[in-house]
Amino acid sequence: xxxxxxxxxxxxxxxxxxxxxxxxxxxxxxxxxxxxxxxxxxxxxxxxxxxxxxxxxxxxxxxxxxxxxxxxxxxxxxxxxxxxxxxxxxxxxxxxxxxxxxxxxxxxxxxxxxxxxxxxxxxxxxxxxxxxxxxxxxxxxxxxxxxxxxxxxxxxxxxxxxxxxxxxxxxxxxxxxxxxxxxxxxxxxxxxxxxxxxxxxxxxxxxxxxxxxxxxxxxxxxxxxxxxxxxx
Numbered sequence: 001x002x003x004x005x006x007x008x009x010x011x012x013x014x015x016x017x018x019x020x021x022x023x024x025x026x027x028x029x030x031x032x033x034x035x036x037x038x039x040x041x042x043x044x045x046x047x048x049x050x051x052x053x054x055x056x057x058x059x060x061x062x063x064x065x066x067x068x069x070x071x072x073x074x075x076x077x078x079x080x081x082x083x084x085x086x087x088x089x090x091x092x093x094x095x096x097x098x099x100x101x102x103x104x105x106x107x108x109x110x111x112x113x114x115x116x117x118x119x120x121x122x123x124x125x126x127x128x129x130x131x132x133x134x135x136x137x138x139x140x141x142x143x144x145x146x147x148x149x150x151x152x153x154x155x156x157x158x159x160x161x162x163x164x165x166x167x168x169x170x171x172x173x174x175x176x177x178x179x180x181x182x183x184x185x186x187x188x189x190x191x192x193x194x195x196x197x198x199x200x201x202x203x204x205x206x207x208x209x210x211x212x213x214x215x216x217x218x219x220x221x222x223x224x225x226x227x228x229x230x231x232x
Contacts, residue, residue: 001043001044001045001130001131001132001133002043002044002045002128002129002130002131003041003042003043003044003128003129003131003133003166003174003175004040004041004042004044004123004124004125004126004127004128004129005039005040005041005042005124005166005174005175005214006039006040006121006123006124006127006214007037007038007039007040007120007214008037008038008040008116008117008119008120009035009036009037009116010035010036010037010038010056010057010113010116011032011035011036011194012029012094012105012109014108014109015028015029015030015105016028016029016094016095016097016105016106016109017094017095017096017097017098017099017104017106018091018092018093018094018194019058019059019091019093019094019095019096020058020090020091020092020095020185020189021091021188021189022098023189024189025098025099026099027189027192028192029092029093029192029193029194030192031192031193031194032193032194032195033092033187033191033193033195033200034194034195034196034200035194035196036055036056036057036090036194036195036196037055037056037196037203038053038054038055038056038113038116038117038120039053039054039055039175039177039214039215039216040052040053040117040120040121041053041124041166041175041177041214041216042121042124042125042128043131044128048082049078049082050078050082050084051072051076051078051082051083051084051121051124051125052084052086052177052216053072053083053084053085053086053117053121054086054087054088054216054217054218055085055086055087055088056087056088056090056093056196056199056217057087057088057089057090057093057094058087058089058090058091058093058094058095059087059089059095060085060087061096064110065085068085068114068117069083069085071114071117071118072085072117072118072121075118075121076118076121076122076125086218086219087218087219088184088197088199088217088218088219089183089184089219089222090184090195090196090199091183091184091185091187091197092184092187092191092193092194092195092196092197093194093195093196094106094109094110129168129169130168130169131166131168131169131174132167132169133164133165133166133167134164134165134167135162135163135164135165136162136163136165137160137162137163138160138161138163139159139160139161140161140180141157141158141159142157142159142230143159145230145231145232146159146182146230146231147182147183147225147226147227147230147231148225148226148229148230149224149225149226150183150224150225150226150228150229151224152224153229153230155224156224157225158181158220158221158225160180160181160220161178161179161180162179162180163176163178163179164176164177165177172212173210173212173213174212174213175213175214175215175216176206176213176214176215176216177215177216177217177218178202178215178216178218179217179218179219180217180218180219180220181219181220181221181222181225182198182219182220182222182225182226182227183222183225183226183227184196184197184198184199184219185197185226185227185228186198186227186231196217198227199217202215202217203215203217
């Protein structure tokens with residue numbers, strides 16, 4: 001297997017409406033508590049090629065996600081279905097404005113972000129290395145004061161933390177990709193900061209031990225999963 005990794009800063013340098021909460025209507029990113037990142041992982045084996053992007057975004061709507069994947073496929077030569085685009089679902093990242101505005105700054109940010117996604121994809125594919133991939137599973141839920149079912153404290157919850165680690169043949173960890181089902185809503189509606197929310201905390205903690213590893217986070221099925229009534 002060969003792998004390639006790249007990372008880019010997606011943080012807007014101007015106010016853009018923040019997603020996740022219906023009020024206040026004027027909630028926009030005025031400055032960054034921490035930077036918003038896109039992490040790209042490219043894999044190449046005898047059976048095919050795959051590009052995986054994870055982003056510190058609440059989401060892209062279906063049309064924007066499809067157009068982004070189309071541009072990435074066109075720029076890289078990969079089949080559309082081999083481009084996977086996902087988000088951390090932080091509630092402190094850009095979203096279309098809820099207010100009627102003549103020109104939504106989100107659209108300017110989105111075009112800038114698309115250029116960065118294409119550029120990073122080309123970098124990851126141009127700088128591959130011989131790699132090996134491993135997977136791990138841990139449990140982290142209400143029993144650790146992290147999160148659980150926000151509608152029913154004793155109701156169904158998913159405490160699984162799945163991790164993919166990418167190493168080079170010298171055993172150096174080059175990439176860490178995590179999947180976890182928990183709303184990134186430690187920062188609430190009264191915050192006007194851009195932030196990856198608790199994903200930032202995971203990223204900073206891992207950086208202490210693995211400073212050269214590109215960290216990416218994927219939000220699992222988190223409909224009922226929240227830190228609200230569990231966090232310490």
